[in-house]
Amino acid sequence: MADELGEAWLTIVGIGEDGPAGLSPASRDALAHAEWVTGAARHLALLPDLACPSAVWPVPFADGIAGLLARRGQRVVMLVSGNPFWFGAGSVVTRALEPGEWVAHPVPSTFDLAAARLGWPIETTRCLGLHAAPLARMRPMLAPGVRLIVLLRDAAAVGTLARYLDAQGFGASALWVLEALGGPRERVRRVTAADYALEDVGHPVAVGIETVGDGAVLPGVAGRPDRWFAHDGQITKRPVRALTLSALAPRPFETLWDIGAGSGSIAIEWLLADPSTQAVAFEADPVRAARARGNAAALGVDRLAVVVGRAPDGLGGYPFPDAVFVGGGLSEDLLDWLFRTLPPGTRLVANAVTLESEALLARWQGDKGGDLLRIELSDVAPIGTRRGWRAHYPIVQWSVRL
Structure with missing residues:
Protein backbone atom coordinates (compact mmCIF):
# COMPACT_ATOMS: atom_id res chain seq x y z
CA MET A 1 0.00 0.00 0.00
CA ALA A 2 2.83 2.43 0.86
CA ASP A 3 4.37 1.98 -2.60
CA GLU A 4 1.01 2.69 -4.25
CA LEU A 5 0.50 5.85 -2.21
CA GLY A 6 4.04 7.11 -2.49
CA GLU A 7 5.80 8.59 0.51
CA ALA A 8 3.36 11.48 0.99
CA TRP A 9 0.50 9.66 2.69
CA LEU A 10 -0.64 12.77 4.60
CA THR A 11 -2.08 15.86 2.94
CA ILE A 12 -2.44 18.92 5.17
CA VAL A 13 -5.23 21.04 3.71
CA GLY A 14 -5.66 24.65 4.75
CA ILE A 15 -9.30 25.64 4.87
CA GLY A 16 -10.90 29.03 5.41
CA GLU A 17 -14.31 30.14 6.58
CA ASP A 18 -15.52 30.03 2.96
CA GLY A 19 -15.24 26.24 3.10
CA PRO A 20 -15.07 24.33 -0.20
CA ALA A 21 -15.16 27.51 -2.29
CA GLY A 22 -11.65 28.46 -1.21
CA LEU A 23 -9.99 25.09 -1.74
CA SER A 24 -7.37 24.65 -4.44
CA PRO A 25 -7.72 21.94 -7.11
CA ALA A 26 -4.98 19.96 -5.33
CA SER A 27 -6.90 20.10 -2.06
CA ARG A 28 -10.12 19.02 -3.77
CA ASP A 29 -8.31 16.09 -5.37
CA ALA A 30 -6.80 15.03 -2.04
CA LEU A 31 -10.25 15.06 -0.41
CA ALA A 32 -11.81 13.15 -3.30
CA HIS A 33 -9.29 10.31 -2.87
CA ALA A 34 -8.97 10.39 0.92
CA GLU A 35 -9.54 7.27 3.01
CA TRP A 36 -9.74 9.20 6.27
CA VAL A 37 -10.16 12.88 7.13
CA THR A 38 -9.51 14.61 10.45
CA GLY A 39 -9.68 18.16 11.72
CA ALA A 40 -11.47 20.45 14.14
CA ALA A 41 -15.24 20.01 14.36
CA ARG A 42 -15.90 23.36 12.70
CA HIS A 43 -13.60 22.44 9.78
CA LEU A 44 -15.34 19.11 9.26
CA ALA A 45 -18.70 20.90 9.38
CA LEU A 46 -17.61 22.99 6.39
CA LEU A 47 -17.33 19.77 4.33
CA PRO A 48 -20.55 17.86 5.07
CA ASP A 49 -20.40 15.59 2.00
CA LEU A 50 -17.18 13.67 2.64
CA ALA A 51 -17.10 10.26 0.96
CA CYS A 52 -14.84 8.67 3.59
CA PRO A 53 -14.79 8.26 7.37
CA SER A 54 -13.77 11.28 9.43
CA ALA A 55 -12.90 12.04 13.04
CA VAL A 56 -12.63 15.20 15.11
CA TRP A 57 -9.07 15.98 16.18
CA PRO A 58 -8.90 15.70 19.99
CA VAL A 59 -8.09 18.34 22.60
CA PRO A 60 -5.36 18.80 23.74
CA PHE A 61 -3.87 18.83 20.27
CA ALA A 62 -0.93 16.53 21.08
CA ASP A 63 -3.33 13.69 21.89
CA GLY A 64 -4.12 13.28 18.20
CA ILE A 65 -0.59 12.60 16.97
CA ALA A 66 -0.51 8.88 17.85
CA GLY A 67 -3.82 8.22 16.12
CA LEU A 68 -2.62 10.05 13.02
CA LEU A 69 0.60 8.06 12.84
CA ALA A 70 -1.39 4.84 13.15
CA ARG A 71 -2.93 5.72 9.75
CA ARG A 72 0.38 5.43 7.89
CA GLY A 73 -0.28 3.60 4.64
CA GLN A 74 -3.67 5.22 4.11
CA ARG A 75 -4.57 8.36 2.22
CA VAL A 76 -5.12 10.81 5.06
CA VAL A 77 -6.24 14.45 4.90
CA MET A 78 -5.85 16.75 7.86
CA LEU A 79 -7.86 19.99 7.83
CA VAL A 80 -6.31 23.06 9.46
CA SER A 81 -6.98 26.79 9.49
CA GLY A 82 -5.48 28.85 6.68
CA ASN A 83 -1.73 28.46 6.41
CA PRO A 84 -0.65 25.36 8.39
CA PHE A 85 2.83 26.75 9.01
CA TRP A 86 1.97 30.29 10.14
CA PHE A 87 1.03 29.87 13.82
CA GLY A 88 -0.75 26.72 12.66
CA ALA A 89 -0.76 23.01 13.39
CA GLY A 90 1.48 22.00 10.50
CA SER A 91 4.84 22.24 12.26
CA VAL A 92 3.55 20.32 15.30
CA VAL A 93 2.40 17.40 13.15
CA THR A 94 5.36 17.27 10.78
CA ARG A 95 7.84 17.05 13.67
CA ALA A 96 6.64 13.47 14.05
CA LEU A 97 7.03 12.65 10.33
CA GLU A 98 9.89 11.91 8.00
CA PRO A 99 10.67 14.30 5.13
CA GLY A 100 8.44 13.55 2.16
CA GLU A 101 5.64 11.91 4.16
CA TRP A 102 3.35 14.91 3.74
CA VAL A 103 2.30 17.63 1.35
CA ALA A 104 0.52 20.84 2.36
CA HIS A 105 -1.88 23.12 0.51
CA PRO A 106 -2.28 26.43 2.40
CA VAL A 107 -4.90 29.09 1.86
CA PRO A 108 -4.68 32.71 3.10
CA SER A 109 -4.17 32.80 6.85
CA THR A 110 -6.20 34.89 9.28
CA PHE A 111 -3.19 37.22 9.46
CA ASP A 112 -3.32 37.71 5.68
CA LEU A 113 -7.04 38.39 5.72
CA ALA A 114 -6.84 40.72 8.72
CA ALA A 115 -4.04 42.75 7.17
CA ALA A 116 -6.04 42.97 3.94
CA ARG A 117 -9.12 44.25 5.79
CA LEU A 118 -7.14 46.79 7.85
CA GLY A 119 -4.68 47.85 5.15
CA TRP A 120 -1.69 47.09 7.38
CA PRO A 121 1.68 45.94 6.00
CA ILE A 122 2.35 42.51 7.45
CA GLU A 123 6.11 43.04 7.47
CA THR A 124 5.79 45.78 10.10
CA THR A 125 2.85 44.31 12.02
CA ARG A 126 3.48 42.00 14.99
CA CYS A 127 1.57 38.75 14.54
CA LEU A 128 0.88 36.46 17.49
CA GLY A 129 -1.08 33.27 18.04
CA LEU A 130 -2.46 33.46 21.59
CA HIS A 131 -5.04 30.65 21.50
CA ALA A 132 -3.34 28.87 24.39
CA ALA A 133 -0.64 31.36 25.35
CA PRO A 134 -0.68 34.15 27.95
CA LEU A 135 -1.50 37.66 26.83
CA ALA A 136 1.74 38.85 28.46
CA ARG A 137 3.54 37.55 25.35
CA MET A 138 2.56 40.95 23.93
CA ARG A 139 4.23 42.92 26.71
CA PRO A 140 7.64 43.49 25.08
CA MET A 141 5.86 44.79 21.96
CA LEU A 142 3.56 47.34 23.57
CA ALA A 143 4.56 50.86 22.57
CA PRO A 144 2.68 53.76 20.99
CA GLY A 145 2.27 53.26 17.25
CA VAL A 146 2.89 49.51 17.27
CA ARG A 147 0.34 47.43 15.38
CA LEU A 148 -0.44 43.85 16.31
CA ILE A 149 -2.72 41.13 14.97
CA VAL A 150 -3.42 38.45 17.55
CA LEU A 151 -5.41 35.24 17.22
CA LEU A 152 -7.51 34.46 20.29
CA ARG A 153 -9.34 31.44 21.65
CA ASP A 154 -12.85 32.85 22.02
CA ALA A 155 -15.01 35.88 22.76
CA ALA A 156 -14.09 35.93 26.44
CA ALA A 157 -10.42 36.21 25.51
CA VAL A 158 -11.14 39.40 23.55
CA GLY A 159 -12.54 41.06 26.67
CA THR A 160 -9.57 39.83 28.71
CA LEU A 161 -7.23 41.30 26.08
CA ALA A 162 -8.95 44.70 26.29
CA ARG A 163 -8.68 44.73 30.08
CA TYR A 164 -5.02 43.71 29.92
CA LEU A 165 -4.17 46.59 27.58
CA ASP A 166 -6.05 49.03 29.81
CA ALA A 167 -4.20 47.78 32.91
CA GLN A 168 -0.85 48.26 31.15
CA GLY A 169 -1.65 51.91 30.41
CA PHE A 170 -2.76 51.39 26.80
CA GLY A 171 -6.52 51.65 27.26
CA ALA A 172 -6.74 54.23 24.47
CA SER A 173 -5.62 51.60 21.93
CA ALA A 174 -7.93 50.97 18.98
CA LEU A 175 -9.11 47.37 18.64
CA TRP A 176 -10.55 45.87 15.47
CA VAL A 177 -12.49 42.72 16.38
CA LEU A 178 -12.32 40.47 13.31
CA GLU A 179 -14.76 37.56 13.28
CA ALA A 180 -14.87 34.59 10.88
CA LEU A 181 -12.80 36.36 8.23
CA GLY A 182 -13.30 35.14 4.68
CA GLY A 183 -16.66 33.50 5.28
CA PRO A 184 -20.34 34.41 5.22
CA ARG A 185 -20.27 35.26 8.96
CA GLU A 186 -17.43 37.77 8.59
CA ARG A 187 -17.73 40.89 10.73
CA VAL A 188 -15.27 43.67 11.59
CA ARG A 189 -15.92 46.14 14.43
CA ARG A 190 -13.75 48.89 15.89
CA VAL A 191 -13.72 49.65 19.62
CA THR A 192 -11.38 51.15 22.20
CA ALA A 193 -9.73 48.88 24.74
CA ALA A 194 -10.86 50.93 27.76
CA ASP A 195 -14.46 51.03 26.50
CA TYR A 196 -14.73 47.42 25.33
CA ALA A 197 -18.22 46.01 25.97
CA LEU A 198 -18.98 43.60 23.09
CA GLU A 199 -20.89 40.50 24.19
CA ASP A 200 -21.70 38.79 20.88
CA VAL A 201 -18.27 38.05 19.40
CA GLY A 202 -18.21 35.01 17.13
CA HIS A 203 -15.54 32.35 16.64
CA PRO A 204 -12.94 32.23 15.11
CA VAL A 205 -11.76 35.65 16.20
CA ALA A 206 -8.68 37.81 15.74
CA VAL A 207 -7.98 41.31 17.02
CA GLY A 208 -6.06 44.06 15.31
CA ILE A 209 -4.45 46.43 17.82
CA GLU A 210 -3.16 49.93 17.14
CA THR A 211 -1.35 50.72 20.37
CA VAL A 212 -2.06 54.11 21.95
CA GLY A 213 -1.38 55.25 25.51
CA ASP A 214 1.21 56.33 28.02
CA GLY A 215 1.97 52.91 29.53
CA ALA A 216 5.55 51.91 30.30
CA VAL A 217 7.51 50.76 27.25
CA LEU A 218 10.06 47.99 27.65
CA PRO A 219 13.36 49.09 26.02
CA GLY A 220 14.59 46.97 23.15
CA VAL A 221 18.21 46.58 24.27
CA ALA A 222 19.89 44.74 27.13
CA GLY A 223 20.17 46.57 30.42
CA ARG A 224 16.48 47.25 31.03
CA PRO A 225 15.76 49.38 34.12
Whole structure:
Protein backbone atom coordinates (compact mmCIF):
# COMPACT_ATOMS: atom_id res chain seq x y z
CA MET A 1 0.00 0.00 0.00
CA ALA A 2 2.83 2.43 0.86
CA ASP A 3 4.37 1.98 -2.60
CA GLU A 4 1.01 2.69 -4.25
CA LEU A 5 0.50 5.85 -2.21
CA GLY A 6 4.04 7.11 -2.49
CA GLU A 7 5.80 8.59 0.51
CA ALA A 8 3.36 11.48 0.99
CA TRP A 9 0.50 9.66 2.69
CA LEU A 10 -0.64 12.77 4.60
CA THR A 11 -2.08 15.86 2.94
CA ILE A 12 -2.44 18.92 5.17
CA VAL A 13 -5.23 21.04 3.71
CA GLY A 14 -5.66 24.65 4.75
CA ILE A 15 -9.30 25.64 4.87
CA GLY A 16 -10.90 29.03 5.41
CA GLU A 17 -14.31 30.14 6.58
CA ASP A 18 -15.52 30.03 2.96
CA GLY A 19 -15.24 26.24 3.10
CA PRO A 20 -15.07 24.33 -0.20
CA ALA A 21 -15.16 27.51 -2.29
CA GLY A 22 -11.65 28.46 -1.21
CA LEU A 23 -9.99 25.09 -1.74
CA SER A 24 -7.37 24.65 -4.44
CA PRO A 25 -7.72 21.94 -7.11
CA ALA A 26 -4.98 19.96 -5.33
CA SER A 27 -6.90 20.10 -2.06
CA ARG A 28 -10.12 19.02 -3.77
CA ASP A 29 -8.31 16.09 -5.37
CA ALA A 30 -6.80 15.03 -2.04
CA LEU A 31 -10.25 15.06 -0.41
CA ALA A 32 -11.81 13.15 -3.30
CA HIS A 33 -9.29 10.31 -2.87
CA ALA A 34 -8.97 10.39 0.92
CA GLU A 35 -9.54 7.27 3.01
CA TRP A 36 -9.74 9.20 6.27
CA VAL A 37 -10.16 12.88 7.13
CA THR A 38 -9.51 14.61 10.45
CA GLY A 39 -9.68 18.16 11.72
CA ALA A 40 -11.47 20.45 14.14
CA ALA A 41 -15.24 20.01 14.36
CA ARG A 42 -15.90 23.36 12.70
CA HIS A 43 -13.60 22.44 9.78
CA LEU A 44 -15.34 19.11 9.26
CA ALA A 45 -18.70 20.90 9.38
CA LEU A 46 -17.61 22.99 6.39
CA LEU A 47 -17.33 19.77 4.33
CA PRO A 48 -20.55 17.86 5.07
CA ASP A 49 -20.40 15.59 2.00
CA LEU A 50 -17.18 13.67 2.64
CA ALA A 51 -17.10 10.26 0.96
CA CYS A 52 -14.84 8.67 3.59
CA PRO A 53 -14.79 8.26 7.37
CA SER A 54 -13.77 11.28 9.43
CA ALA A 55 -12.90 12.04 13.04
CA VAL A 56 -12.63 15.20 15.11
CA TRP A 57 -9.07 15.98 16.18
CA PRO A 58 -8.90 15.70 19.99
CA VAL A 59 -8.09 18.34 22.60
CA PRO A 60 -5.36 18.80 23.74
CA PHE A 61 -3.87 18.83 20.27
CA ALA A 62 -0.93 16.53 21.08
CA ASP A 63 -3.33 13.69 21.89
CA GLY A 64 -4.12 13.28 18.20
CA ILE A 65 -0.59 12.60 16.97
CA ALA A 66 -0.51 8.88 17.85
CA GLY A 67 -3.82 8.22 16.12
CA LEU A 68 -2.62 10.05 13.02
CA LEU A 69 0.60 8.06 12.84
CA ALA A 70 -1.39 4.84 13.15
CA ARG A 71 -2.93 5.72 9.75
CA ARG A 72 0.38 5.43 7.89
CA GLY A 73 -0.28 3.60 4.64
CA GLN A 74 -3.67 5.22 4.11
CA ARG A 75 -4.57 8.36 2.22
CA VAL A 76 -5.12 10.81 5.06
CA VAL A 77 -6.24 14.45 4.90
CA MET A 78 -5.85 16.75 7.86
CA LEU A 79 -7.86 19.99 7.83
CA VAL A 80 -6.31 23.06 9.46
CA SER A 81 -6.98 26.79 9.49
CA GLY A 82 -5.48 28.85 6.68
CA ASN A 83 -1.73 28.46 6.41
CA PRO A 84 -0.65 25.36 8.39
CA PHE A 85 2.83 26.75 9.01
CA TRP A 86 1.97 30.29 10.14
CA PHE A 87 1.03 29.87 13.82
CA GLY A 88 -0.75 26.72 12.66
CA ALA A 89 -0.76 23.01 13.39
CA GLY A 90 1.48 22.00 10.50
CA SER A 91 4.84 22.24 12.26
CA VAL A 92 3.55 20.32 15.30
CA VAL A 93 2.40 17.40 13.15
CA THR A 94 5.36 17.27 10.78
CA ARG A 95 7.84 17.05 13.67
CA ALA A 96 6.64 13.47 14.05
CA LEU A 97 7.03 12.65 10.33
CA GLU A 98 9.89 11.91 8.00
CA PRO A 99 10.67 14.30 5.13
CA GLY A 100 8.44 13.55 2.16
CA GLU A 101 5.64 11.91 4.16
CA TRP A 102 3.35 14.91 3.74
CA VAL A 103 2.30 17.63 1.35
CA ALA A 104 0.52 20.84 2.36
CA HIS A 105 -1.88 23.12 0.51
CA PRO A 106 -2.28 26.43 2.40
CA VAL A 107 -4.90 29.09 1.86
CA PRO A 108 -4.68 32.71 3.10
CA SER A 109 -4.17 32.80 6.85
CA THR A 110 -6.20 34.89 9.28
CA PHE A 111 -3.19 37.22 9.46
CA ASP A 112 -3.32 37.71 5.68
CA LEU A 113 -7.04 38.39 5.72
CA ALA A 114 -6.84 40.72 8.72
CA ALA A 115 -4.04 42.75 7.17
CA ALA A 116 -6.04 42.97 3.94
CA ARG A 117 -9.12 44.25 5.79
CA LEU A 118 -7.14 46.79 7.85
CA GLY A 119 -4.68 47.85 5.15
CA TRP A 120 -1.69 47.09 7.38
CA PRO A 121 1.68 45.94 6.00
CA ILE A 122 2.35 42.51 7.45
CA GLU A 123 6.11 43.04 7.47
CA THR A 124 5.79 45.78 10.10
CA THR A 125 2.85 44.31 12.02
CA ARG A 126 3.48 42.00 14.99
CA CYS A 127 1.57 38.75 14.54
CA LEU A 128 0.88 36.46 17.49
CA GLY A 129 -1.08 33.27 18.04
CA LEU A 130 -2.46 33.46 21.59
CA HIS A 131 -5.04 30.65 21.50
CA ALA A 132 -3.34 28.87 24.39
CA ALA A 133 -0.64 31.36 25.35
CA PRO A 134 -0.68 34.15 27.95
CA LEU A 135 -1.50 37.66 26.83
CA ALA A 136 1.74 38.85 28.46
CA ARG A 137 3.54 37.55 25.35
CA MET A 138 2.56 40.95 23.93
CA ARG A 139 4.23 42.92 26.71
CA PRO A 140 7.64 43.49 25.08
CA MET A 141 5.86 44.79 21.96
CA LEU A 142 3.56 47.34 23.57
CA ALA A 143 4.56 50.86 22.57
CA PRO A 144 2.68 53.76 20.99
CA GLY A 145 2.27 53.26 17.25
CA VAL A 146 2.89 49.51 17.27
CA ARG A 147 0.34 47.43 15.38
CA LEU A 148 -0.44 43.85 16.31
CA ILE A 149 -2.72 41.13 14.97
CA VAL A 150 -3.42 38.45 17.55
CA LEU A 151 -5.41 35.24 17.22
CA LEU A 152 -7.51 34.46 20.29
CA ARG A 153 -9.34 31.44 21.65
CA ASP A 154 -12.85 32.85 22.02
CA ALA A 155 -15.01 35.88 22.76
CA ALA A 156 -14.09 35.93 26.44
CA ALA A 157 -10.42 36.21 25.51
CA VAL A 158 -11.14 39.40 23.55
CA GLY A 159 -12.54 41.06 26.67
CA THR A 160 -9.57 39.83 28.71
CA LEU A 161 -7.23 41.30 26.08
CA ALA A 162 -8.95 44.70 26.29
CA ARG A 163 -8.68 44.73 30.08
CA TYR A 164 -5.02 43.71 29.92
CA LEU A 165 -4.17 46.59 27.58
CA ASP A 166 -6.05 49.03 29.81
CA ALA A 167 -4.20 47.78 32.91
CA GLN A 168 -0.85 48.26 31.15
CA GLY A 169 -1.65 51.91 30.41
CA PHE A 170 -2.76 51.39 26.80
CA GLY A 171 -6.52 51.65 27.26
CA ALA A 172 -6.74 54.23 24.47
CA SER A 173 -5.62 51.60 21.93
CA ALA A 174 -7.93 50.97 18.98
CA LEU A 175 -9.11 47.37 18.64
CA TRP A 176 -10.55 45.87 15.47
CA VAL A 177 -12.49 42.72 16.38
CA LEU A 178 -12.32 40.47 13.31
CA GLU A 179 -14.76 37.56 13.28
CA ALA A 180 -14.87 34.59 10.88
CA LEU A 181 -12.80 36.36 8.23
CA GLY A 182 -13.30 35.14 4.68
CA GLY A 183 -16.66 33.50 5.28
CA PRO A 184 -20.34 34.41 5.22
CA ARG A 185 -20.27 35.26 8.96
CA GLU A 186 -17.43 37.77 8.59
CA ARG A 187 -17.73 40.89 10.73
CA VAL A 188 -15.27 43.67 11.59
CA ARG A 189 -15.92 46.14 14.43
CA ARG A 190 -13.75 48.89 15.89
CA VAL A 191 -13.72 49.65 19.62
CA THR A 192 -11.38 51.15 22.20
CA ALA A 193 -9.73 48.88 24.74
CA ALA A 194 -10.86 50.93 27.76
CA ASP A 195 -14.46 51.03 26.50
CA TYR A 196 -14.73 47.42 25.33
CA ALA A 197 -18.22 46.01 25.97
CA LEU A 198 -18.98 43.60 23.09
CA GLU A 199 -20.89 40.50 24.19
CA ASP A 200 -21.70 38.79 20.88
CA VAL A 201 -18.27 38.05 19.40
CA GLY A 202 -18.21 35.01 17.13
CA HIS A 203 -15.54 32.35 16.64
CA PRO A 204 -12.94 32.23 15.11
CA VAL A 205 -11.76 35.65 16.20
CA ALA A 206 -8.68 37.81 15.74
CA VAL A 207 -7.98 41.31 17.02
CA GLY A 208 -6.06 44.06 15.31
CA ILE A 209 -4.45 46.43 17.82
CA GLU A 210 -3.16 49.93 17.14
CA THR A 211 -1.35 50.72 20.37
CA VAL A 212 -2.06 54.11 21.95
CA GLY A 213 -1.38 55.25 25.51
CA ASP A 214 1.21 56.33 28.02
CA GLY A 215 1.97 52.91 29.53
CA ALA A 216 5.55 51.91 30.30
CA VAL A 217 7.51 50.76 27.25
CA LEU A 218 10.06 47.99 27.65
CA PRO A 219 13.36 49.09 26.02
CA GLY A 220 14.59 46.97 23.15
CA VAL A 221 18.21 46.58 24.27
CA ALA A 222 19.89 44.74 27.13
CA GLY A 223 20.17 46.57 30.42
CA ARG A 224 16.48 47.25 31.03
CA PRO A 225 15.76 49.38 34.12
CA ASP A 226 15.77 47.43 37.38
CA ARG A 227 12.16 48.48 38.09
CA TRP A 228 10.96 45.95 35.50
CA PHE A 229 12.08 43.10 37.77
CA ALA A 230 10.65 42.21 41.18
CA HIS A 231 13.61 41.39 43.45
CA ASP A 232 14.84 41.34 47.04
CA GLY A 233 18.12 43.08 46.24
CA GLN A 234 19.65 39.99 44.62
CA ILE A 235 19.68 41.28 41.07
CA THR A 236 22.41 42.00 38.57
CA LYS A 237 22.01 45.77 38.33
CA ARG A 238 21.23 47.41 35.02
CA PRO A 239 24.72 48.60 33.90
CA VAL A 240 26.39 45.33 34.92
CA ARG A 241 23.56 43.37 33.30
CA ALA A 242 24.14 45.19 30.02
CA LEU A 243 27.85 44.32 30.12
CA THR A 244 27.05 40.74 31.09
CA LEU A 245 24.58 40.25 28.22
CA SER A 246 27.15 41.73 25.87
CA ALA A 247 29.68 39.14 27.05
CA LEU A 248 27.15 36.30 26.82
CA ALA A 249 26.32 37.42 23.26
CA PRO A 250 22.95 35.67 22.73
CA ARG A 251 22.31 34.31 19.25
CA PRO A 252 19.13 32.88 17.67
CA PHE A 253 18.15 29.36 18.77
CA GLU A 254 20.76 29.29 21.57
CA THR A 255 20.18 28.14 25.16
CA LEU A 256 21.47 29.78 28.34
CA TRP A 257 22.02 28.34 31.80
CA ASP A 258 21.61 31.09 34.42
CA ILE A 259 23.14 29.69 37.64
CA GLY A 260 22.21 31.47 40.86
CA ALA A 261 19.49 33.27 38.94
CA GLY A 262 18.09 35.44 41.76
CA SER A 263 15.41 37.59 40.11
CA GLY A 264 16.04 35.91 36.74
CA SER A 265 16.98 39.21 35.08
CA ILE A 266 19.90 37.80 33.05
CA ALA A 267 17.91 34.84 31.72
CA ILE A 268 14.91 37.06 30.98
CA GLU A 269 16.99 39.56 29.00
CA TRP A 270 18.59 36.64 27.14
CA LEU A 271 15.11 35.47 26.13
CA LEU A 272 14.08 38.97 25.13
CA ALA A 273 17.01 39.09 22.71
CA ASP A 274 15.27 36.76 20.22
CA PRO A 275 12.04 34.73 20.26
CA SER A 276 13.92 31.54 19.36
CA THR A 277 16.25 31.58 22.40
CA GLN A 278 15.77 29.29 25.41
CA ALA A 279 16.99 29.56 29.00
CA VAL A 280 17.10 27.50 32.19
CA ALA A 281 17.41 29.38 35.48
CA PHE A 282 18.85 27.50 38.47
CA GLU A 283 18.09 29.00 41.88
CA ALA A 284 18.54 27.36 45.29
CA ASP A 285 16.03 29.61 47.09
CA PRO A 286 12.42 28.58 46.29
CA VAL A 287 11.10 32.09 46.98
CA ARG A 288 13.55 33.65 44.55
CA ALA A 289 12.85 30.90 42.02
CA ALA A 290 9.13 31.71 42.17
CA ARG A 291 9.92 35.41 41.80
CA ALA A 292 12.06 34.73 38.72
CA ARG A 293 9.24 32.70 37.22
CA GLY A 294 6.81 35.56 37.89
CA ASN A 295 9.15 38.12 36.33
CA ALA A 296 9.47 36.00 33.20
CA ALA A 297 5.71 35.62 32.87
CA ALA A 298 5.09 39.35 33.36
CA LEU A 299 7.59 40.27 30.65
CA GLY A 300 6.23 37.84 28.08
CA VAL A 301 8.95 35.18 28.20
CA ASP A 302 7.10 32.46 30.09
CA ARG A 303 9.25 29.92 28.23
CA LEU A 304 11.92 30.40 30.93
CA ALA A 305 12.44 27.08 32.74
CA VAL A 306 13.10 27.66 36.45
CA VAL A 307 14.77 24.88 38.44
CA VAL A 308 14.97 24.93 42.23
CA GLY A 309 18.34 23.45 43.10
CA ARG A 310 21.90 24.16 44.10
CA ALA A 311 24.76 24.00 41.59
CA PRO A 312 26.48 21.87 40.56
CA ASP A 313 24.34 19.08 42.03
CA GLY A 314 21.13 20.26 40.36
CA LEU A 315 22.56 20.84 36.88
CA GLY A 316 22.38 17.30 35.53
CA GLY A 317 19.66 16.07 33.21
CA TYR A 318 19.18 19.24 31.17
CA PRO A 319 20.18 19.85 27.53
CA PHE A 320 23.65 21.35 27.34
CA PRO A 321 23.69 25.14 26.93
CA ASP A 322 25.46 27.33 24.41
CA ALA A 323 26.29 29.83 27.15
CA VAL A 324 26.42 29.82 30.96
CA PHE A 325 26.16 32.71 33.38
CA VAL A 326 27.22 32.26 37.00
CA GLY A 327 25.73 35.04 39.07
CA GLY A 328 25.49 33.20 42.38
CA GLY A 329 26.93 30.09 43.97
CA LEU A 330 30.35 30.54 42.39
CA SER A 331 32.78 27.90 43.69
CA GLU A 332 35.76 25.77 42.78
CA ASP A 333 33.50 22.71 42.49
CA LEU A 334 31.11 24.49 40.14
CA LEU A 335 33.82 25.71 37.77
CA ASP A 336 35.45 22.29 37.81
CA TRP A 337 32.11 20.62 36.97
CA LEU A 338 31.37 23.04 34.12
CA PHE A 339 34.79 22.55 32.51
CA ARG A 340 34.64 18.77 32.88
CA THR A 341 31.03 18.36 31.73
CA LEU A 342 30.06 20.92 29.12
CA PRO A 343 31.11 20.72 25.45
CA PRO A 344 34.12 22.67 24.18
CA GLY A 345 33.13 26.06 22.83
CA THR A 346 30.47 26.73 25.47
CA ARG A 347 30.62 30.38 26.49
CA LEU A 348 31.00 31.05 30.23
CA VAL A 349 30.55 34.39 31.98
CA ALA A 350 30.96 34.63 35.76
CA ASN A 351 30.59 37.70 37.96
CA ALA A 352 32.28 38.04 41.36
CA VAL A 353 31.86 40.66 44.07
CA THR A 354 33.73 39.24 47.10
CA LEU A 355 37.51 39.09 47.48
CA GLU A 356 37.34 35.31 47.73
CA SER A 357 35.36 34.84 44.51
CA GLU A 358 37.49 37.49 42.77
CA ALA A 359 40.63 35.54 43.67
CA LEU A 360 38.98 32.35 42.38
CA LEU A 361 38.24 33.92 39.01
CA ALA A 362 41.72 35.44 38.77
CA ARG A 363 43.29 32.02 39.33
CA TRP A 364 41.05 30.24 36.82
CA GLN A 365 41.59 32.97 34.25
CA GLY A 366 45.35 32.54 34.67
CA ASP A 367 44.95 28.83 33.96
CA LYS A 368 42.21 28.79 31.30
CA GLY A 369 42.56 32.20 29.64
CA GLY A 370 39.64 34.39 28.59
CA ASP A 371 38.97 38.01 29.50
CA LEU A 372 38.96 39.41 33.03
CA LEU A 373 37.14 42.72 33.46
CA ARG A 374 36.83 44.87 36.58
CA ILE A 375 33.67 47.00 36.63
CA GLU A 376 33.59 49.97 39.01
CA LEU A 377 30.44 52.09 39.08
CA SER A 378 29.41 55.18 41.02
CA ASP A 379 26.24 57.21 41.04
CA VAL A 380 25.33 60.61 42.40
CA ALA A 381 24.08 60.80 46.00
CA PRO A 382 23.38 63.72 48.37
CA ILE A 383 26.11 64.80 50.81
CA GLY A 384 24.39 67.24 53.12
CA THR A 385 23.21 70.07 50.92
CA ARG A 386 25.52 69.06 48.08
CA ARG A 387 26.10 65.98 45.95
CA GLY A 388 28.91 63.52 45.49
CA TRP A 389 29.79 60.20 43.92
CA ARG A 390 28.66 57.06 45.78
CA ALA A 391 30.79 54.07 44.85
CA HIS A 392 29.29 50.59 44.50
CA TYR A 393 31.12 47.34 45.14
CA PRO A 394 33.33 46.59 42.15
CA ILE A 395 32.42 43.58 40.01
CA VAL A 396 35.01 41.27 38.46
CA GLN A 397 33.76 39.52 35.33
CA TRP A 398 35.41 36.56 33.67
CA SER A 399 34.32 35.53 30.17
CA VAL A 400 35.84 32.50 28.46
CA ARG A 401 35.10 29.69 26.01
CA LEU A 402 35.39 26.25 27.57
